[in-house]
Each structure stands twice: as structure tokens, then as C-alpha cells.
Amino acid sequence: MQEDHVEQDISIILTIFFMKFAGFWLAANPSEQFLRRIALYYTAGAVSFAVYVEVTDFYYSRDDFSETIYIMCNTMTLVMVLCKMFILSVHRRKFLYLIKYMQDYFWNSHYEPYENTIIKDCRKQCTYFVCSFTFFAQGTVFTYVVTPIVENIGKNESDRILPFTMWVDLPFSMTPYFEATFVIQVLSLYTVGICYFCFDNLLCIMNLHTAAQFRILQHRLMKIDHEKKIDNNDNCDSYSINRLQFVYHKLKKCIEQHQMLINYCDDLNHVFTFIILGQVLLFSILICLVGYEILIVNTAPTRRASFIFYMTGTLIQLMMFTFSCNILTEESRDVAEAAYSSSWMSMPLNKIGKVLRNDILLIIMRSRKPCSLSAGGFFNVSLETYTAVMSTAMSYFTLLRQRSLEVVGV
Numbered sequence: 001m002q003e004d005h006v007e008q009d010i011s012i013i014l015t016i017f018f019m020k021f022a023g024f025w026l027a028a029n030p031s032e033q034f035l036r037r038i039a040l041y042y043t044a045g046a047v048s049f050a051v052y053v054e055v056t057d058f059y060y061s062r063d064d065f066s067e068t069i070y071i072m073c074n075t076m077t078l079v080m081v082l083c084k085m086f087i088l089s090v091h092r093r094k095f096l097y098l099i100k101y102m103q104d105y106f107w108n109s110h111y112e113p114y115e116n117t118i119i120k121d122c123r124k125q126c127t128y129f130v131c132s133f134t135f136f137a138q139g140t141v142f143t144y145v146v147t148p149i150v151e152n153i154g155k156n157e158s159d160r161i162l163p164f165t166m167w168v169d170l171p172f173s174m175t176p177y178f179e180a181t182f183v184i185q186v187l188s189l190y191t192v193g194i195c196y197f198c199f200d201n202l203l204c205i206m207n208l209h210t211a212a213q214f215r216i217l218q219h220r221l222m223k224i225d226h227e228k229k230i231d232n233n234d235n236c237d238s239y240s241i242n243r244l245q246f247v248y249h250k251l252k253k254c255i256e257q258h259q260m261l262i263n264y265c266d267d268l269n270h271v272f273t274f275i276i277l278g279q280v281l282l283f284s285i286l287i288c289l290v291g292y293e294i295l296i297v298n299t300a301p302t303r304r305a306s307f308i309f310y311m312t313g314t315l316i317q318l319m320m321f322t323f324s325c326n327i328l329t330e331e332s333r334d335v336a337e338a339a340y341s342s343s344w345m346s347m348p349l350n351k352i353g354k355v356l357r358n359d360i361l362l363i364i365m366r367s368r369k370p371c372s373l374s375a376g377g378f379f380n381v382s383l384e385t386y387t388a389v390m391s392t393a394m395s396y397f398t399l400l401r402q403r404s405l406e407v408v409g410v
Contacts, residue, residue, distance in 0.1 A: 011126035012107070014134055015205060018198035022191075024088060026096055026103075046191035047085065049184070051078050056167045065404065066297050073289045073310075074164075076282055081195045083278045088199065091271045098206065098267055105260075106209045115216045122212035129320040130201045136313030141193035143306035145186055150302050163189060200317055203272055207324035207373070210264060214331035214371075217257050218338035221363070224250050225343040244352040247343075251359055258335065258363060265328070265371035276321070277376030283318055283389045288396035290314065296404055318386055325381040329372040336367035 019025045023040025027033035054075045061067045088095050111119060144163055152160045160173045163185045172181050225247050293299065293307045339360050372380040379385075 009123050009127070011123065011130035011201070011205060014130055015198065015201045018134075018194050019202060022195050022198055024092075024095070024199075026099055043191055043195060044085070046188040047078065047081055047195065050188045050192050051082070053164050053166065053185070053188075054078060057165050060167050061165075066299075069289055069292055069297070069400075073286065073293060073307075076286050076289070077196060078192065080279060080282055080286075081192055084199045084275050085195060087275050088271070094267055095271050098264070098271065099202075101264065102206060102209060106213060111216070114219060118212050118215050118219070122208050126205050126208050129204050129316070129324075133197055133201065133313055133316045133320055136309050136316060137193055137197040139309040140306055140313060141190055143302060143309055144189055147300065147302040147306060148182075151300060197313075197317070199275070200321060203275075204320045204324045206268060207321075207328045210261065210268070210371075211324070211328045211331040213257075213261055214328075214335060217254060217261065218331075218335055220250070220254050220257075221335070221338045221342050224254065241352075244350075244356070248352060248356055251356060255359060255363065258366070261332070262366070262371060265332070265373075269373050273374050274376050276325075276373060276381055277378065279321070280375045280381070280385060280389060283314070284392040284396055287311070287314060287318075287390070287393035288400055291393070291397050292400050292404070296401060318389060322381055322383055322386040325373045325385075326383045329370045329380065329382060332372075333367060333370035336364040339363040339367070 016025065020036070021039060022043050023036050023038075025036065027036050054071060058068065058071045058075060061071060148161050148163050157175065157178075158173050160178055162172060162178070162182055166172050166181060171177055225243075290307050290311045294304060294311060342360060372382075374380050375385075
């Protein structure tokens with residue numbers, strides 16, 4: 001039954017598809033493992049080709065201020081993609097373990113009706129973020145491809161342009177060099193676009209589903225002394241013992257679940273912490289450069305449209321991972337309140353009752369240090385990170401605008 005739910009979740013379907021395309025997913029057998037390696041080698045080759053094109057373009061266009069800004073936007077996107085691929089390749093074993101664990105214990109577990117409601121709400125949030133970010137990322141790729149097609153209308157064969165300039169002594173505007181190079185650049189562009197959003201989509205899903213597990217834990221702690229069926233033949237004393245043993249058994253499962261979630265968050269932070277640091281550091285500059293291309297540079301409408309898609313997708317991307325990190329922290333902290341709201345006050349003051357109270361106290365104490373994802377260990381990511389990045393981007397934009405005015409004046 002749970003497998004059917006997973007198949008109907010569009011966010012998970014999209015994420016798995018694009019992660020398999022990039023070569024970063026689980027393999028069930030040797031043939032799938034072979035296909036994953038082929039996909040990974042292809043992805044590495046496509047990204048490497050894109051890096052070569054942008055680096056050479058930057059070298060030959062560095063004297064043109066506006067063109068340099070445009071190339072820097074593309075280059076910083078490639079830097080982010082390379083950082084994600086390199087870090088996840090280094091932590092590949094633990095990364096795949098996190099995926100497998102999420103499949104087995106988050107997606108395919110059996111839940112009660114109220115817990116299913118929590119999972120359903122989580123899937124709605126995942127679908128909103130994943131579909132929105134994927135749409136604008138794919139839209140950016142599409143407009144990058146359409147721009148040279150539109151600009152080539154009415155031009156001679158010798159004047160045709162490619163999506164990205166090739167600084168090689170070959171007649172790339174002539175047939176068949178133009179068609180072959182155009183296809184290679186589009187394939188490379190599409191691969192870079194997929195790598196740009198698929199890892200962030202997966203991180204968002206991991207964060208939101210882990211936060212949902214903390215909400216389920218809160219529900220189980222608050223209802224720890226409910227739904228106990230008592231035999232009518234039991235007397236009062238046996239009822240109390242049976243009830244306490246039942247509550248202790250449920251509390252023990254809650255403690256095991258809490259410890260499991262804490263360990264999972266630690267592993268998640270270990271894998272993604274430097275990816276998050278790189279994104280936080282680059283987002284401010286990237287938003288500044290893209291904003292400059294939209295508002296300041298006098299460029300073709302198709303290129304401006306591509307940067308509008310890019311800016312919208314970047315803002316959604318920033319909101320997506322800061323919101324998911326923030327809600328993960330909040331839900332893990334709220335476990336303490338749920339444990340305190342349980343029925344510990346009505347428990348008897350015998351040996352088992354004292355053990356139950358001590359265990360609940362330990363849960364409260366541990367929850368005071370919430371689980372969170374940090375940016376390289378320097379600071380924890382929250383919604384405040386979003387406002388800090390936007391504020392820094394506006395400061396950079398002001399400086400860049402002033403610099404552009406000085407260049408024009410000169």
C-alpha cells in the first residue's frame with residue numbers, strides 16, 4: 001500500500017528520474033549499476049565540456065564588462081554543480097545509505113490515519129517546491145536554447161550563432177559544424193540544468209520527510225497512554241502493572257525512533273554541510289549578477305527572459321532549502337514540548353513510573369539541542385539565512401551598478 005503512495009507522489013517520481021539521469025541513485029542489480037556508471041560518466045563529461053566553454057569564453061571576453069557579467073552567471077552555476085557532484089561523490093556511500101534509509105523507513109512504513117495525514121501534508125509541500133523549482137530551472141534551459149534560434153532568424157549561414165561562443169579556429173557557423181556543435185552544447189546545457197536542481201530537490205524532500213517523522217514522534221509521545229485494551233478479568237493492581245508495561249514499551253519505541261532521527265540528521269548534515277555552505281556563499285553573488293542582467297544590461301528579450309526564469313528559480317531554490325532546514329529544526333525542538341505534554345503526571349510513583357519519568361526527562365533534555373543543517377559548521381541554516389542572503393545580494397547589486405556606471409562614464 002505504501003509503495004502505491006510513493007508512485008503517486010510526483011515530487012518523488014521527478015526527483016528519482018532526474019537523479020538516475022545524473023547517475024546518483026541506488027542500483028538494484030549489476031546491470032543497473034552499469035547504467036548508473038554510464039550516466040555518471042556522461043554527466044561528468046557534459047559538465048566538463050561546459051566548464052571548458054565558459055572558461056575560454058571568459059578569457060577572450062574579459063575586456064567586455066557586460067559580457068563578463070553574463071559569463072560569470074553561467075560560470076557560477078557550473079561551480080555550484082561541480083561542488084555538489086564532487087562532494088556527493090566523496091560521500092557517495094553515506095549518501096546512498098541516506099536514500100535507502102529514507103525509502104525503507106520514511107516512504108514505505110505503515111502509519112496510523114493521523115500519521116498518514118502528516119505524511120500527506122509533507123508530500124504536498126514537497127510537490128509544491130520540487131515542481132516549482134524544476135519548472136523554472138527547465139524554463140531557464142529552454143530559453144537558453146531558444147535565444148540563438150530566434151536570433152538566427154533571417155541571418156546568413158556565416159552569421160549564425162551558437163548558444164555559447166566557441167573560441168576554436170573552426171567554421172562553427174557553417175554546416176555541418178554548426179548543427180553538430182549546437183546539439184552538443186544543448187545536451188551539455190540540459191545535463192548541467194538537471195544537476196543544478198535535482199540535488200536540491202532531493203535535499204528538500206529529505207528535510208521535509210525527516211521533519212514529518214519528528215511530527216509523528218510528537219504525536220506518538222502525546223498519545224503514549226492511549227488505546228490500551230484491558231482484559232475485564234484484570235483487577236486493579238494487575239491493570240496498573242499492565243498499563244505501565246504497555247506505556248514503557250511504547251516509550252522505548254519512541255526513544256529508539258528519536259535516536260534514529262537524530263543519527264539520520266547527523267549523517268544528512270555530514271553529507272550536505274559543505275554543499276549548503278557553497279550555496280549560501282554563492283547565492284548572494286549569483287542573485288546580484290542575474291539582477292544586473294535583468295535590470296541594467298540592454299540585451300535581447302529572449303536572453304532577458306532566460307534570466308527572469310533564472311532569478312525566479314533561484315529565489316525558489318533559496319526559499320526551498322532554507323524553509324526545509326528551518327522546519328526540520330523546529331519540529332525536532334518541538335519533541336520536548338510533546339514529551340512534556342504526555343501523561344507522565346498521572347503515572348504512579350513506583351519503580352516503573354520513576355523510570356518512565358526519567359526517560360521522558362532525557363527526551364526533553366536532548367530535544368533542547370535541536371537537529372539542524374549547518375553551512376560548513378559556521379552557522380545553522382534557517383529562514384533568517386534567506387533574508388541575510390537577500391540583504392547581501394542587494395548590497396552587491398548596488399556596488400555592481402555603481403561600477404557599471406563608472407565603466408560607461410569612462
